[in-house]
Amino acid sequence: MHWIRFAVLVLLASVLQAGPMGVLGVGHSNVKPDLLLILLVFFASRCNSTDTVITSFAIGFVADLAAPIHDLMGPRTLSFGLFGTLLFDLQSVISIRRPIYQGAAIFAMGFLTAAVSCLLAAARTGGSEMNLYMHLLWQPLYSGILGPLFALPAAWWMHMNRRRRRPYPRSSRSRR
Amino acid sequence: MKCKKVNLSRGVLFAWGISLGLTFLFVVPQKASSRLQLAYASVFRWPLAWGRSITLATDRSVRSSNINSEEYRDLLASDRDLKTKVANLRAQLQDVQQRYEQLARLQQTSGWENTAFRQAGILTAANSTQSQPVIDQGTEAGVAEGQFVLSLSNESGSVIGTVSAVNARSAKIRVITDRGSLIQASVGSLGVKGILEGQGNQTARITISREHRVSVGDPVYALKQPGLDVPVIAGRVTSCDVDRENPWFADVRVQPVCEVATLRDVVVVVSAPQPQSR
Numbered sequence: 001m002h003w004i005r006f007a008v009l010v011l012l013a014s015v016l017q018a019g020p021m022g023v024l025g026v027g028h029s030n031v032k033p034d035l036l037l038i039l040l041v042f043f044a045s046r047c048n049s050t051d052t053v054i055t056s057f058a059i060g061f062v063a064d065l066a067a068p069i070h071d072l073m074g075p076r077t078l079s080f081g082l083f084g085t086l087l088f089d090l091q092s093v094i095s096i097r098r099p100i101y102q103g104a105a106i107f108a109m110g111f112l113t114a115a116v117s118c119l120l121a122a123a124r125t126g127g128s129e130m131n132l133y134m135h136l137l138w139q140p141l142y143s144g145i146l147g148p149l150f151a152l153p154a155a156w157w158m159h160m161n162r163r164r165r166r167p168y169p170r171s172s173r174s175r176r
Numbered sequence: 177m178k179c180k181k182v183n184l185s186r187g188v189l190f191a192w193g194i195s196l197g198l199t200f201l202f203v204v205p206q207k208a209s210s211r212l213q214l215a216y217a218s219v220f221r222w223p224l225a226w227g228r229s230i231t232l233a234t235d236r237s238v239r240s241s242n243i244n245s246e247e248y249r250d251l252l253a254s255d256r257d258l259k260t261k262v263a264n265l266r267a268q269l270q271d272v273q274q275r276y277e278q279l280a281r282l283q284q285t286s287g288w289e290n291t292a293f294r295q296a297g298i299l300t301a302a303n304s305t306q307s308q309p310v311i312d313q314g315t316e317a318g319v320a321e322g323q324f325v326l327s328l329s330n331e332s333g334s335v336i337g338t339v340s341a342v343n344a345r346s347a348k349i350r351v352i353t354d355r356g357s358l359i360q361a362s363v364g365s366l367g368v369k370g371i372l373e374g375q376g377n378q379t380a381r382i383t384i385s386r387e388h389r390v391s392v393g394d395p396v397y398a399l400k401q402p403g404l405d406v407p408v409i410a411g412r413v414t415s416c417d418v419d420r421e422n423p424w425f426a427d428v429r430v431q432p433v434c435e436v437a438t439l440r441d442v443v444v445v446v447s448a449p450q451p452q453s454r
Binding site for chain 1: 184185186189190193194196198200201202203204206209210212216220223224225226227396425
């Protein structure tokens with residue numbers, strides 16, 4: 001794993017998310033694709049087990065910094081970390097290599113992370129108004145549609161074009 | 177020197193991540209979280225500002241080609257101002273509609289048909305330092321000293337006091353619980369009559385003969401009298417004890433029906449003759 005490249009990519013994504021992604025905003029609520037969500041699915045589908053945990057929490061942390069829910073730190077760290085790890089584990093059952101499945105995975109992860117983030121934020125603040133349709137439906141849907149396209153330059157930058165063969169690292173016993 | 181590689185299991189990393197998230201969410205004060213977010217924004221302020229300018233430039237590109245950028249900016253500013261004004265006017269309209277509905281409901285009440293009311297907003301509410309609320313209507317609107325003041329918190333209104341002082345555009349209300357407030361009243365059924373006397377400690381007192389049965393929660397009415405065409409509820413009985421000075425009488429304590437300190441609007445009964453007050 002190229003950690004410097006990872007840090008640059010995630011910070012770039014967070015800056016793009018806060019600024020130029022507004023160009024892609026659609027509708028009255030200015031729905032934009034969530035680049036950090038796309039990266040979460042990207043790394044969860046291409047990294048090994050340990051790296052997935054680190055990248056998921058790190059992306060969640062940056063998401064809390066760049067696009068916090070109710071100015072809170074923590075909800076997206078928790079939800080991204082939890083569901084990023086879960087997505088990695090699910091790959092032993094379902095494969096998300098094809099773009100259409102990647103899109104579906106991004107949508108599902110977007111929905112789940114947003115739901116958990118909103119619940120955690122509500123638990124902390126005592127509940128307040130949020131545009132739930134935008135967070136739970138439109139943004140994940142838009143991210144799911146555009147996500148596979150963003151995954152291509154990310155894969156090029158991270159040198160992760162090759163297919164991941166082994167989801168879990170070899171155990172020390174089998175290496176012997 | 178060789179750098180030693182730290183091997184951490186996936187479970188440990190996951191637990192650390194969850195702990196970090198929970199700590200930030202529930203332990204770290206929100207001020208500290210905001211500082212961290214502000215630090216991020218200040219570190220990346222240049223790319224963020226650049227990104228924002230790109231977004232705005234794209235927005236601007238959709239404008240009509242007949243106007244230049246300055247005109248377009250002015251139009252956007254005017255649009256924002258107009259939207260703000262419209263929102264304020266809408267709120268005012270809703271407020272007026274709400275008041276009108278309350279007043280209409282009051283005038284539909286039996287006995288109030290021929291009575292003229294003047295609606296007034298409370299400028300300064302009753303509190304510990306200033307016990308008498310001030311309303312925004314005065315002699316110019318027909319308000320006079322001694323007129324009854326009703327609250328609209330319940331549909332048919334309840335007496336909260338009388339006008340104690342008035343000038344051209346404002347007036348003071350002596351609440352029924354204020355010292356010096358004297359109103360002819362009855363407890364429970366309209367047959368048990370007495371004088372409701374303000375005590376100054378958020379309660380009023382009425383002394384009645386002990387032969388009448390009074391229980392806690394019974395309504396207390398301001399009777400039909402000069403200034404009030406029909407009996408109107410003023411409070412409810414909170415306690416009923418033997419009067420210490422005169423054991424043949426009961427000392428009945430009364431609290432207003434509505435929370436006077438939280439009222440926003442009141443209604444002054446302006447058409448009826450003025451009652452007597454101390």
